Amino acid sequence: MSHIDVVNATDSLFEPVEKDGRLYGRGAIDDKYAAALSMVLLKNRIQSDRRKGLADGVQPLGVLITGDEEIGGYNGARSALGGIDCSFCIALDGGRVDKIVVKEKGILRLKVVARGKTAHGARPWQGENAIERLMADCLVIKGFFEGLTGPEHWHRTMNLSVIRAGDSVNQVPDKAEATFDIRYTEHDDVDDLVRRIQAAVSGEVITEEREPLFISPGSPYRERLLALAAGTRTGIAHGASDARFLSQFGIPGIVWGADGNSSQHSMEEHVEIQSLSRLYDLLDRFVSDIRENPI
Incomplete structure (x- = not known):
């Protein structure tokens, strides 16, 4: 093949x-x-x-x-x-x-969507910046993959691969999203991992793709x-x-x-x-x- x-x-x-x-x-x-x-x-x-x-x-x-x-x-x-x-x-x-x-390894693609409140960029206190919320969520998710060890890196890994946010430089963004490329091993409970990530972040976690190990x-x-x-x-x-x-x-x-x-x-x-x-x-x-x- x-x-x-x-x-x-x-x-x-x-x-x-x-x-x-x-x-x-x-x-x-x-x-x-x-x-x-x-x-x-x-x-x-x-x-x-x-x-x-x-x-x-x-x-x-x-x-x-x-x-x-x-x-x-x-x-x-x-x-x-x-x-x-x-x-x-x-x-x-x-x-x-x-x-x-x-x-x-298996593949898990997660998208995290953070939401805020739009406002003029000159008055940021009137809005809630979705990018800042997303940045905080990204750091939380990173913690689920830190400190893992194993021969030949045979443990789950995460790559923050895509970020989309903002429409105008003078506007507080009300939506920001990030996509994570996660690779997992037979030692991971994927359903539990997704549940724990969702419980730990403020944004919405969406499973975009999930593929099994070989x-x-x-x-x-x-x-x-x-x-x-x-x-x-x-x-x-x-x-x-x-x-x-x-x-x-x-x-x-x-x-x-x-x-x-x-x-x-x-x-x-x-x-x-x-x-x-x-x-x-x-x-x-x-x-x-x-x-x-x-x-």
């Missing part, structure tokens, strides 16, 4: 550049390389079978390519996976060749892949991907991929070209092994 949509970028990033063993450009690592690799792998395996006189249907491999992962994946992966009967899925959208991701269940396919990929280990990731829909539909799977040095969405987005060859070879061996020695 992979996706061909990308985040916004300047025009220059849509002209690929190869330099020092890397391919630079928007989508290089997130996630167009994976779509290309998947199609080439499937094509080569089908052509090899045809040369041997084998039917196309003997491949235990299927490819799913979607076009809306960066905006939620609701019409892509979520829609498609609900109709797919699959024993194991590799989401080629994270990790690196030597790291298979088995856990990704936790890879134990699978003989995962163990087979780890046995074939010497030096590859399992790990965690802080971002989210369409892999969370695998859990929703009860499909065992992992997140894996080429090496991009965490350059996704950046001006220096790139993929290490050598890692593509290793990833391709491992996937090809894995599919061959499954066909020759079914689980």
Whole structure:
């Protein structure tokens, strides 16, 4: 499973550049390389079978390519996976060749709306400034995430990402709102967290988006892949991907991929070209092994 949509970028990033063993450009690592690799792998395996006189249907491999992962994946992966009967899925959208991701944090997007009373900016005592109320609420919310520790920052985090307020410089604003991008782990009670935040702030708390964690269940396919990929280990990731829909539909799977040095969405987005060859070879061996020695 992979996706061909990308985040916004300047025009220059849509002209690929190869330099020092890397391919630079928007989508290089997130996630167009994976779509290309998947199609080439499937094509080569089908052509090899045809040369041997084998039917196309003997491949235990299927490819799913979607076009809306960066905006939620609701019409892509979520829609498609609900109709797919699959024993194991590799989401080629994270990790690196030597790291298979088995856990990704969940997403909670909260909007806090503070309200005040409008007045002329020259007579602020006649109004109630919604921005000041919002600032106070932001500091309160920040306290729910301070002092948390854990290996590899595996704890809930918060990013204050968007603030909207004010219509005129000479007017006391009567409304201000802030959006918080919260990432949570399996150790968090999300419903309780939202209730406690609402009880602690003066503004209105609105849940705009809530997405589950991805936790890879134990699978003989995962163990087979780890046995074939010497030096590859399992790990965690802080971002989210369409892999969370695998859990929703009860499909065992992992997140894996080429090496991009965490350059996704950046001006220096790139993929290490050598890692593509290793990833391709491992996937090809894995599919061959499954066909020759079914689980």
